Amino acid sequence: LLSKKRRDYTPPSHTIETVDLRFELSPQETKVTAVSTIKRIDTQSSVLFLDGKDLCLQSIKIDDQILTENDDYKMLDNGLELYTSLATFTLTVVNTIKPIENTSLEGLYYSNNAYCSQCEAEGFRKITYFLDRPDVLAIFTVSIVSTAEADTYLLSNGNLITDTGFENGERTCVWEDPFPKPSYLFALVAGHFDKLVDEFTTQSGKKIALELFVDEGRLGQGQHALDSLKKAMSWDEQNYGLEYDLDIYMIVAVDFFNMGAMENKGLNVFNSKFVLADAHTATDEDYFNVEAVIAHEYFHNWTGNRVTCRDWFQLSLKEGLTVFRDQQFSADMYSDLVTRISHVNVMRENQFAEDAGPMSHPIRPDEVVEMSNFYTVTVYNKGAEVIRMLHTLLGKAGFRKGMDEYFARHDGQAVTCDDFVNAMQDANGADLSHFKRWYSQSGTPRVRVEQASTGDSQTTLSFTQINTPTRTQAQKQDLYVPIKLECFDKNGHKVDTRLKNDTLVMNSASTALVLDVPNEQITPSLLQDFSAPVLIEYDYTLSQLLIIIEFAGNDYAKWEASHNAYIMLIKEIYNAANGANNNADMQLRQDIEKLATAIKNLTVAPEVLAQILSVPSAESLYSQIEKVDPIMLYHARHKVVVQLSNTLHHFCIRHYLRLSQNPRPYAYEKQQVNNRSLKNTCLHLLAHSSAETVAPLIALQYKNAHNMSDRLGALKAAQVTQDDTFDSLMIAFEEQFGDDAVVMDKWFAMQAKSSKTDILAHLDLLQAHQQYSIKNPNKVRSLIGSFAFYNTLGFHQIDGSGYKYLTDYLITLDKVNPQIASRLMTPLMQFSRYASTNQVLIKAQLNRLYGVKGLSKDLFEKISKALI
Ligand code: DPP
Ligand code: ZN
Numbered sequence: 001l002l003s004k005k006r007r008d009y010t011p012p013s014h015t016i017e018t019v020d021l022r023f024e025l026s027p028q029e030t031k032v033t034a035v036s037t038i039k040r041i042d043t044q045s046s047v048l049f050l051d052g053k054d055l056c057l058q059s060i061k062i063d064d065q066i067l068t069e070n071d072d073y074k075m076l077d078n079g080l081e082l083y084t085s086l087a088t089f090t091l092t093v094v095n096t097i098k099p100i101e102n103t104s105l106e107g108l109y110y111s112n113n114a115y116c117s118q119c120e121a122e123g124f125r126k127i128t129y130f131l132d133r134p135d136v137l138a139i140f141t142v143s144i145v146s147t148a149e150a151d152t153y154l155l156s157n158g159n160l161i162t163d164t165g166f167e168n169g170e171r172t173c174v175w176e177d178p179f180p181k182p183s184y185l186f187a188l189v190a191g192h193f194d195k196l197v198d199e200f201t202t203q204s205g206k207k208i209a210l211e212l213f214v215d216e217g218r219l220g221q222g223q224h225a226l227d228s229l230k231k232a233m234s235w236d237e238q239n240y241g242l243e244y245d246l247d248i249y250m251i252v253a254v255d256f257f258n259m260g261a262m263e264n265k266g267l268n269v270f271n272s273k274f275v276l277a278d279a280h281t282a283t284d285e286d287y288f289n290v291e292a293v294i295a296h297e298y299f300h301n302w303t304g305n306r307v308t309c310r311d312w313f314q315l316s317l318k319e320g321l322t323v324f325r326d327q328q329f330s331a332d333m334y335s336d337l338v339t340r341i342s343h344v345n346v347m348r349e350n351q352f353a354e355d356a357g358p359m360s361h362p363i364r365p366d367e368v369v370e371m372s373n374f375y376t377v378t379v380y381n382k383g384a385e386v387i388r389m390l391h392t393l394l395g396k397a398g399f400r401k402g403m404d405e406y407f408a409r410h411d412g413q414a415v416t417c418d419d420f421v422n423a424m425q426d427a428n429g430a431d432l433s434h435f436k437r438w439y440s441q442s443g444t445p446r447v448r449v450e451q452a453s454t455g456d457s458q459t460t461l462s463f464t465q466i467n468t469p470t471r472t473q474a475q476k477q478d479l480y481v482p483i484k485l486e487c488f489d490k491n492g493h494k495v496d497t498r499l500k501n502d503t504l505v506m507n508s509a510s511t512a513l514v515l516d517v518p519n520e521q522i523t524p525s526l527l528q529d530f531s532a533p534v535l536i537e538y539d540y541t542l543s544q545l546l547i548i549i550e551f552a553g554n555d556y557a558k559w560e561a562s563h564n565a566y567i568m569l570i571k572e573i574y575n576a577a578n579g580a581n582n583n584a585d586m587q588l589r590q591d592i593e594k595l596a597t598a599i600k601n602l603t604v605a606p607e608v609l610a611q612i613l614s615v616p617s618a619e620s621l622y623s624q625i626e627k628v629d630p631i632m633l634y635h636a637r638h639k640v641v642v643q644l645s646n647t648l649h650h651f652c653i654r655h656y657l658r659l660s661q662n663p664r665p666y667a668y669e670k671q672q673v674n675n676r677s678l679k680n681t682c683l684h685l686l687a688h689s690s691a692e693t694v695a696p697l698i699a700l701q702y703k704n705a706h707n708m709s710d711r712l713g714a715l716k717a718a719q720v721t722q723d724d725t726f727d728s729l730m731i732a733f734e735e736q737f738g739d740d741a742v743v744m745d746k747w748f749a750m751q752a753k754s755s756k757t758d759i760l761a762h763l764d765l766l767q768a769h770q771q772y773s774i775k776n777p778n779k780v781r782s783l784i785g786s787f788a789f790y791n792t793l794g795f796h797q798i799d800g801s802g803y804k805y806l807t808d809y810l811i812t813l814d815k816v817n818p819q820i821a822s823r824l825m826t827p828l829m830q831f832s833r834y835a836s837t838n839q840v841l842i843k844a845q846l847n848r849l850y851g852v853k854g855l856s857k858d859l860f861e862k863i864s865k866a867l868i
Helices: 223-240 284-299 312-333 336-356 377-410 417-428 542-551 555-577 584-600 606-612 618-624 630-647 649-660 670-686 694-704 708-721 724-737 741-752 759-767 777-790 801-816 818-824 836-850 857-867
Strands: 014-024 030-040 047-051 056-062 073-076 079-083 088-097 107-111 114-118 138-146 153-156 159-163 171-181 188-191 194-201 207-214 248-254 267-271 446-454 458-466 481-484 486-488 503-506 510-515 523-525 535-537
Touching: 056 079, 114 248, 114 267, 138 153, 138 188, 153 171, 194 223, 207 223, 223 248, 223 284, 223 312, 223 377, 248 284, 267 284, 284 312, 284 670, 284 708, 312 336, 312 377, 312 417, 336 377, 336 555, 336 606, 336 618, 377 417, 377 481, 458 503, 486 542, 503 510, 523 542, 523 555, 542 555, 542 584, 555 584, 555 606, 555 618, 555 630, 584 630, 584 649, 606 670, 618 630, 630 649, 630 670, 649 670, 670 694, 670 708, 694 708, 694 724, 708 724, 708 741, 724 741, 741 759, 741 777, 759 777, 759 801, 777 801, 777 818, 801 818, 801 836, 801 857, 818 857, 836 857
Parallel strands: 014 138, 207 248, 248 267, 446 535
Antiparallel strands: 014 030, 030 088, 047 079, 056 088, 073 079, 107 114, 114 188, 138 171, 153 188, 159 171, 194 207, 446 458, 458 510, 481 503, 486 523
């Protein structure tokens, strides 16, 4: 399989200045006519290559001349080659496609009685022959012709300039997008929807029409999305001076979608999961996510659409930056701390794992076989962390200056990550050459911190970076690493570090910090706010962590210290289970006692306490233990949670009862969200305790719940107790929500995480459920994804049957939707972190998969990397 390399980039031989697309819609066979005005750029060129995939070509013309195969053009596997030396010409291509057979959900497809498109990254070539690359920017005019009166909306990018209405058996709508754009931002949606309308006035006084399209009957679940959109629009004006640029902004929610959402110019297409929300069906977390994804896609209008990527290796140019912007937005809308913690958890649970496995790649990859394999937590989330470090380095005002410079230079262009950093650098008179290494180096840097006496009265903290070689990079360089830190003495007083903004900047492999306090009295709180995407190695004692929990002035540091304390205790139990220590249980009781006392003494806001009471997931611990036995780790973690639950029983009951009183009508607003978060965290923790008082509380909460957060909170707690309550609540839930596709995803996910011993038979039954479909990515992710990613006991069964189950499913799914199959492979890809018995079993399945005939590029790329 041919890979593309970043270094091999060449500019296009030709460009397309305008394209008129005409779609004559039919689910079975849609006819596409593309009339492009093409200009030759490379004067030496006599060949024009056009991408094309799964297309049925009808005719092809240059100006008025019909072309003949082999004389004028040649068909290739991945497109066609046109022979012409004209400097400018009009190309007319007529071809047909089969939307109803397109289960890959890439290109134009038909599902739930509607047409929908997804072109990023390389889906446009499944619509027509084209220069399907992001550095070719054309003005699009789109005519959509439908003979079905039921298709009430025929939508594309930009402004509607003609609507014939339904007459003589057909209707045509014509859309014109005045902004030149790459083909990946093209969109078409046609079908019947309900429409919610709103309006936004920009800071310069322009009125924008906002339109939200949802499935019939779902209008009541759309207002939160529109409110979020308006918040995002004014936030971007206030924080970056960026205004919306078309007269209309449309969002369509569909049930069948590979991604979360897509930022097509003026016509976003969304997975309905990130649009639909009301108190009855959506949790607080869902509300948060809808707001964040709506904002993310909106922010792309400038960071992505107005300034786009030169080639797909530069994906982080728009994604890292836009994720950073949506994170800033979420922090402003809701909570700095909780938002930050949720993103830090993603880094530690998912990104570190990816970077330690066979798919490890820099945020700007060097080599790609299938581009959709690179929509990763590395490109997105680590990319955002890199932008965040730039923000730290340049300061808020400096960062803004750099952004202004970036738009001043590159509006309307397709550019590179280097162009972005250069704009930042030049606007600030800074030298970012060392910083740029973050773009080319993969892997998670570890920073080893050692503490030692310097004379009698001083302490030296020495910091050393360890950049371990990865599969594709044998040589690693040191990186720019800002480490935000505070130090405390034994009384909890803050020690003066003389650091600007409390931040130690590592500009080389090692550095040291000297403090005027004796060694035995120092407790450092390191990497506050997760100031760099690195792993810190420092051997804390429990007493040190307790000092931070008690005395640190910022909540992040308190949370981090509690998090580290849990990790420490879990590791001790894990190691003791290997036979080392008989006193482990008693030690654990004593340690948890101390930790619990520190927690009880805190006076922090409810959402902070909720975070501190949340024991880190097993997944986030995998990067902490070499060759981990997942089942043993699961049990070790469980033991710690149970001990914590028993120790904090009264404390949690007290909070729980207090917060359960006099509920107000549901609103997604801070105080309510924070209180619910603490209440449900307490309930979940209580469910682990041996006290019999808890089961009735759970059942009662479920029964009285007037919103989804409380309902799901009860259900999750019931799942922990593993008694009949859970099964009966699940039946009640299904009866109530069986018709709501988005809500039922929660139900499937809960089923998939069940610790039933016959989980595999159970999964078979669930696949036969009337709401389940292998063609619907949300369903596949909820059921099979939740099982493989989160059901430790079920997936890692020692006979390998969990691994085999997933592999069997992947073989079938790959034929239906390779992108989703490829995402679902992740748990198998990360085999190297497991104990050797697990590794052998997983590799056997990967080998079996490798032998399957006709495997997609998506899977093939990953398996070949895994098996090298
Ligand atoms: N729709 C995806 C995102 O916004 C890809 N651009 O991240
Ligand atoms: Zn994005």
